[in-house]
Amino acid sequence: MHPSRWGDPARAAALPDATRGLVEMVFGVYDRPAVDHPTLPPSALGADLLAGLAAIVGADQVRTDDETRRLRTRGKSTPDLLRARSGDLGDAPDAVVRPGDHDEVASVLAFAVEHRLAVVPFGGGTSVTGGLVARRAGFVGVLSLDLVRMKRLLAVDHTSMTATLEPGLRGPEAEALLAAEGLTLGHYPQSWEFASIGGFAATRSSGQSSAGYGRFDALVVGLSVATPRGRVDLGSAPANAAGPDLRQLFLGSEGTFGVITSVTVRVRRLPAVKVYEGWRWPSFADGAAAVRTLAQAGLLPTVIRLSDEAETAINLADPAAVGGEGSAGCLMITGYEGEQAAVDAKRAAVTAVLTGLGGDGTGTAAGEKWAHGRFDAPYLRDSMLDAGVLVETLETATFWSNVERLYADVKAALTAALGDPSIVLCHISHVYETGCSLYFTVAAKESADPLAQWDKAKTAASDAMIAAGATITHHHAVGTDHKPWFAQEVGPLGVSVLRAVKADLDPTGILNPGVLIP
């Protein structure tokens, strides 16, 4: 990826005319060009250290050139992009090291312990919470441990319906390998085209089809981890009562306890049919109640998402949008994937419930539109940043009885912090029997100091989440950005336990220092 933009440059585009018109109307458009080739600080690593690393992974697999380092600097949050756009690549790693298997990872960790090098595991580079920004203090240098060479499908078990994958596989690569076996993982976060299997596991990712396929941590039945103290292999059964489920200690550990070198995941048969459709609800509250009814009746489609009034209106600002019914109400997308008979049965049952609750089915146009553009939002963000509009997202989750309060409080906090002109949009896209996520998208006219501008809004929103008893992140992980609120969420003993595990597995603290653990 480009150091200050999302994704495939060939797919980047200027704003569509309709969007440009809206942006111009609300914010006024002006150019905010990025520094094209920001310069990097020189690598802090001497020839002896580089030679030592080369002896482990091969000389070709130790890179210190600017281009490689630039692309391993930070992640893809808006602050990350703003810093890169302004020419600041101060967090660049000193070298990018590319191990080929578990044993090479373990050897790199041993070398890093010996020579006081911080190690940042790198999969797709799509973190939006500062998960790739290691603390440099106290270390001789920082290595980006790029897992790009670890892309094997290690095992497929068609009887147990599991597959063992290496961490460097990106979403489409993993799906292609599984598709050759007639299988799918079904895990499609918005970052899917670039994010990696190891990253999904390390951050407890959740995909757009989580209602049907489950969160990534719910799909993992086994994993191997390289730690500075040795190898961990977990996953003796789908579930057991053999002490705490230690798999859940490594899932979500964000590279701070070890480097995940393989995961064994539950897989499904490739769906024969995929159908996505739209529903219209009078209000966000009505739609949310319908989502809750489906979840608690055990009747969830594969995909379900509900936009609030503002997000629905923005979507429909596109002249190609569904129905031409104007911008009133809220849009829900439902998607069904599987065998034809199962899809038909589920769709009929869901349709009966939604119709009974007052939903207005609008057919497949809105669903197809959503499916077509489901990975495109980050490209749009780049175009907006080019136009001087600050765009960012944040998300949380809570129990159903707290959704209305959480929605109101976070929206109010963002609106107050960003001032005029700004837009705050929200949708529900991950649902459970007992609650759901809330995903906010904001747009505001960039101030002279957009980093400070966003920091103020992010702080206000995060404070509102914790005050409401909700989580600081449903699926974006903690990284460095969420640490203060994460500490409040799990409390001092939660933090203490994480520190104890960290000290046990990584006694010299080389793994992603400064990330996750407050």
Place this chain on the structure above:
Amino acid sequence: MHPSRWGDPARAAALPDATRGLVEMVFGVYDRPAVDHPTLPPSALGADLLAGLAAIVGADQVRTDDETRRLRTRGKSTPDLLRARSGDLGDAPDAVVRPGDHDEVASVLAFAVEHRLAVVPFGGGTSVTGGLVARRAGFVGVLSLDLVRMKRLLAVDHTSMTATLEPGLRGPEAEALLAAEGLTLGHYPQSWEFASIGGFAATRSSGQSSAGYGRFDALVVGLSVATPRGRVDLGSAPANAAGPDLRQLFLGSEGTFGVITSVTVRVRRLPAVKVYEGWRWPSFADGAAAVRTLAQAGLLPTVIRLSDEAETAINLADPAAVGGEGSAGCLMITGYEGEQAAVDAKRAAVTAVLTGLGGDGTGTAAGEKWAHGRFDAPYLRDSMLDAGVLVETLETATFWSNVERLYADVKAALTAALGDPSIVLCHISHVYETGCSLYFTVAAKESADPLAQWDKAKTAASDAMIAAGATITHHHAVGTDHKPWFAQEVGPLGVSVLRAVKADLDPTGILNPGVLIP
């Protein structure tokens, strides 16, 4: 409960005639009377310590009488019962302390730290893995922390469909409180009549209806824990990506990290309909393949269990048994609970699949019989022990592709270790998309040293589980009995991490010393 027998004395009974005939035929029946009132070692606690405890919980709530201590000694494994029957109550606690709320638990822990008292959290006393047998060495005495007074339903959230329960509630008490709200937890392990909410959480229990309602750890969305270092409150959302899921570190911690003082669980509406029925399969392998098909198709009933040929034959030795078809093949029980329409739909879909796979539906007689006797097996064990027949169970789980091997290996290990005459029965009763549990029941003529006899068989079976890559326990927890194999299952770093967490939360090691952590 009786110190050397299961459950309600009024429900204990001699063997039914049919069973007695079978037992006589296979093993020869002889009386093996238990010592009626085994004596206890005197309490090691002096008046000053007892007064200190009384100052926290009240004088009435500190008990040192023989009867109370006897009923808090060990759990209900067959070795536990054999020791008690022989008059050995050497593991009796020195005092039974009954706190009334979280703060009293916390104060008792602080007192125990100060005075070097080991603390054994006590819920229902139904452990079958030595989870209530604390190591005494290094401590002034051992307290049984009986949670019997903590029986409140603290909160009900009908919107989120959650309930917050105190740990001392036994299965029927929790269900009665929830039923008054039109709700159910749906968690029915065989120990349900006596086991407690806190114990379900601390051991990651799984109930007979796990296919429909889920394992207990999957039902928990929040919990509070009293540790020697303070209070932990977790559960900000149904799921999140805020670091590792720390709830899963306390679930399964068996009282070694802290005392669970409340759990918030997912609840369902009380089912309007319950239907249980029987199916006959030509072989265990055929039945297992059918169970797997249902699990992987997302078509599981609320209850599904499959007996192997031997267990099926024993069941049918009862003249009241289903069908009168002789003892060939394997019996499957399917159960459906919920609203009538949902039950009908699921039952029709499952019936179509099972019939298509060659299953032979035998109607509801076998299902009703199973439902009627679902909590009775431990009473039968007492009657068998009275007759000089050693009866015990053990269980494991693995992935589907490994089930055939695991079944054969554990059965062979038990059969070889127990010699003639012995019986080894097995059933599948907890199923997942990727695998299932195997639950073995054995019966053998008691030798002169039944503890050594069972130890040999248990060791052989446990070695076979680990050699097959399976788990040492699907739902009975680690306790003291499973520690050697648990250490192999999670590996040296898994053990190291648990020790690190233990040292962090319980630095003086007062909590259930010797349990869980190798």
